[in-house]
Amino acid sequence: xxxxxRLRQGMAVPLxxxxxxxxxxxxxxMVSSRNRMRKQTLSTHTQKKxxxxxxxxxxxxxxxxxxxxxxxxxxxxxxxxxxxxxxxxENNVVSNANxxxxxxxxxxxxxxxxxxxxxxxxxxxRLTGGTYPIPNSGTTQWKYEVTEFNVDTxxxxxxxxxxxxAHIKAMGYAFDPRDLVPERRELVxxxxxxxxxxx
Amino acid sequence: MTRPAIGMSFxxxxxxxxxxxxxxxxxxxxxxxxxRGTKEDKCETEAMQFACDLMDFILMKMPxxxxxxxxxxxxxxxxxxxxxxxIEATPIPWNPVKSYDIKxxxxxxxxxxxxxxxxxxxxxxxxxxxLDKEMxxxxxxxxPSANDFDLCDFKLVVEWxxxxxxxxxxFKRRPIVLYSRKARL
Numbered sequence: 453x454x455x456x457x458r459l460r461q462g463m464a465v466p467l468x469x470x471x472x473x474x475x476x477x478x479x480x481x482m483v484s485s486r487n488r489m490r491k492q493t494l495s496t497h498t499q500k501k502x503x504x505x506x507x508x509x510x511x512x513x514x515x516x517x518x519x520x521x522x523x524x525x526x527x528x529x530x531x532x533x534x535x536x537x538x539x540x541x542e543n544n545v546v547s548n549a550n551x552x553x554x555x556x557x558x559x560x561x562x563x564x565x566x567x568x569x570x571x572x573x574x575x576x577x578r579l580t581g582g583t584y585p586i587p588n589s590g591t592t593q594w595k596y597e598v599t600e601f602n603v604d605t606x607x608x609x610x611x612x613x614x615x616x617x618a619h620i621k622a623m624g625y626a627f628d629p630r631d632l633v634p635e636r637r638e639l640v641x642x643x644x645x646x647x648x649x650x651x
Numbered sequence: 652m653t654r655p656a657i658g659m660s661f662x663x664x665x666x667x668x669x670x671x672x673x674x675x676x677x678x679x680x681x682x683x684x685x686x687r688g689t690k691e692d693k694c695e696t697e698a699m700q701f702a703c704d705l706m707d708f709i710l711m712k713m714p715x716x717x718x719x720x721x722x723x724x725x726x727x728x729x730x731x732x733x734x735x736x737x738i739e740a741t742p743i744p745w746n747p748v749k750s751y752d753i754k755x756x757x758x759x760x761x762x763x764x765x766x767x768x769x770x771x772x773x774x775x776x777x778x779x780x781x782l783d784k785e786m787x788x789x790x791x792x793x794x795p796s797a798n799d800f801d802l803c804d805f806k807l808v809v810e811w812x813x814x815x816x817x818x819x820x821x822f823k824r825r826p827i828v829l830y831s832r833k834a835r836l
Binding site: 462464465467468469471472475476479482483486489490493496497500501504505507508509511512514515516518519520523526527530533534535536537538539548549550553554555557558561562564565570571594 | 663664666667670671674677678681682684685688689692695696699703706710743746748749750751753755756757758759761762763764765766767768769772774777801802827828829830831832833834835836
């Protein structure tokens with residue numbers, strides 16, 4: 453039964469070759485799929501490293517806000533066109549702002565050193581030093597900077613306090629030589645509320 | 652009278668077996684490579700997840716105490732991965748920070764600024780040691796001479812290897828390093 457004998461003659465070698473071809477094609481697609489996944493995994497990991505760099509920037513910004521909160525509040529007020537010398541109490545309320553007199557000069561000065569290179573020594577030297585130095589090259593591409601500090605809302609409450617809602621954005625950068633992209637970036641945002649109240 | 656040839660000849664089958672035998676070697680290599688690689692990727696992802704969990708815990712939940720964390724290390728198993736980690740905490744000395752002064756004017760009625768402040772704002776370098784303590788919150792300002800720093804570098808190194816691999820050098824092959832900063836807030 454089956455195929456006639458003359459057709460079966462000389463079929464073994466082509467059959468084996470066909471089997472090998474199919475198997476190699478299958479394996480090749482498996483390898484290329486794995487390589488794609490590997491690249492994806494690497495980029496996700498480098499992205500995570502950039503995220504934690506950005507978190508470092510947010511922490512530095514929050515610390516500066518804690519220590520120089522009055523300056524931060526005033527800089528925010530000036531950026532909205534509110535007089536920084538007005539003490540809000542009783543009838544002395546902040547009723548409006550003057551956008552024509554708004555300036556970001558104070559905010560920009562406040563922001564200017566919120567970056568990894570402003571601490572001493574530079575962050576890239578800190579990365580390569582210590583007991584467990586980072587084994588990868590290109591640590592100078594690891595950095596962060598606070599890119600934005602904007603006061604979006606400015607309002608007075610019935611208890612006489614003035615609230616500013618500020619948004620801080622920090623960009624983190626990281627690099628892995630195994631990743632083909634020169635650097636990965638991640639943006640982290642944080643909202644804070646600054647309150648001024650005369651007791 | 653000769654018998655007609657039916658089916659496959661012995662030589663044909665031998666050649667086919669030879670080709671198959673030669674092809675099996677790279678096929679097995681390929682399969683091994685893909686399986687090993689997939690297992691390593693899984694382990695690396697588990698190690699990365701552990702590193703992120705630990706870093707989040709340090710940054711968000713732990714009290715600020717670099718002294719207690721510096722040098723801490725441990726070994727554990729997570730999923731199918733052997734993990735060992737080290738934490739390095741390095742306080743950051745204070746530099747003068749960028750700030751500004753504003754030339755005083757009488758408060759503007761209703762709070763709306765009436766003056767052009769661009770010329771009245773001057774950049775200054777503020778030394779944190781000389782800050783007016785009452786202007787800072789109750790936590791106070793740091794005392795650099797007592798190594799009381801408010802900002803600290805955290806370097807987390809996570810070394811990993813697939814569970815069951817006996818070679819300890821595997822730990823050193825592809826360590827994961829996360830780096831961030833934490834402030835006393």
